[in-house]
Amino acid sequence: MDKTPKLPVWDSEDRADVRPQWQSVTSETVFQNPWIRIESHDVITPTGHPAHYGLVKFANRAIAVLPLHDDGTVSLVGQARFAVDAYSWELPEGGGPFDEDPRTAAFRELKEETGLEAAHLHEILSFDMSNSVTNEVAVCFLATGLSQSDRAPDETEAFEYARVPFKILLDAVIKGQVRDGLTVVSVLRLHHMAVTGELLPHLRDAILS
Missing domain, CATH: 3.90.79.10 (Nucleoside Triphosphate Pyrophosphohydrolase)
Structure with missing residues (x-):
């Protein structure tokens, strides 16, 4: 009997339609210059828990x-x-x-x-x-x-x-x-x-x- 473990099928697609997503509840820009913007977000994580997140966006x-x-x-x-x-x-x-x-x-x-x-x-x-x-x-x-x-x-x-x-x-x-x-x-x-x-x-x- 072949006892080699079976690897899961790997799907590299985004599949955002079926996977839990991040939700941004509130957002605030805390710093900005011509090159970057730093945002502060209150979020709901993919597990359903509230959290705080900092995000750097580039121009x-x-x-x-x-x-x-x-x-x-x-x-x-x-x-x-x-x-x-x-x-x-x-x-x-x-x-x-x-x-x-x-x-x-x-x-x-x-x-x-x-x-x-x-x-x-x-x-x-x-x-x-x-x-x-x-x-x-x-x-x-x-x-x-x-x-x-x-x-x-x-x-x-x-x-x-x-x-x-x-x-x-x-x-x-x-x-x-x-x-x-x-x-x-x-x-x-x-x-x-x-x-x-x-x-x-x-x-x-x-x-x-």
């Missing part, structure tokens, strides 16, 4: 661009991050209004932060940034066919620049040396694309060899 969609050169290197920017009080090496990234095409924002952020212009830009992943406390969503792009022009960072940005072989960047992500979430997710996604045959052969060979 923009998060955008990340992985600039992959034909030789298998990736362009990174380095900057000091106030929120974590640490220096961070990461992909070019920023934000774009929800009524703007994410591709437009991606082209802009890539050009401003690195001076790179891309002949090809492909969306490779979208995800929720931290769904327990914020509704922020992110879209990640792969940029190829790169050419260099002038950078145009804004007055608050002080960048360093590096061009790193993908294998070294992947190793730094795995070891926790590169910690920025958008960068981690994009690098792992690109590796997955390479090993599953989703990349053009010359790019696949450049990053895996």
Whole structure:
């Protein structure tokens, strides 16, 4: 007799029509600036219990661009991050209004932060940034066919620049040396694309060899 435990059928659909939902009873904006709004909510949880919840809403969609050169290197920017009080090496990234095409924002952020212009830009992943406390969503792009022009960072940005072989960047992500979430997710996604045959052969060979 086969005694192998039977795994439950996994349904990744939302199924909001049949599952208990959160209910917001009262809400109040306690802080707002041009980028975020912090709300305080009295809620009824999916279990039916009352609770209090804080929510951070973002004015923009998060955008990340992985600039992959034909030789298998990736362009990174380095900057000091106030929120974590640490220096961070990461992909070019920023934000774009929800009524703007994410591709437009991606082209802009890539050009401003690195001076790179891309002949090809492909969306490779979208995800929720931290769904327990914020509704922020992110879209990640792969940029190829790169050419260099002038950078145009804004007055608050002080960048360093590096061009790193993908294998070294992947190793730094795995070891926790590169910690920025958008960068981690994009690098792992690109590796997955390479090993599953989703990349053009010359790019696949450049990053895996």
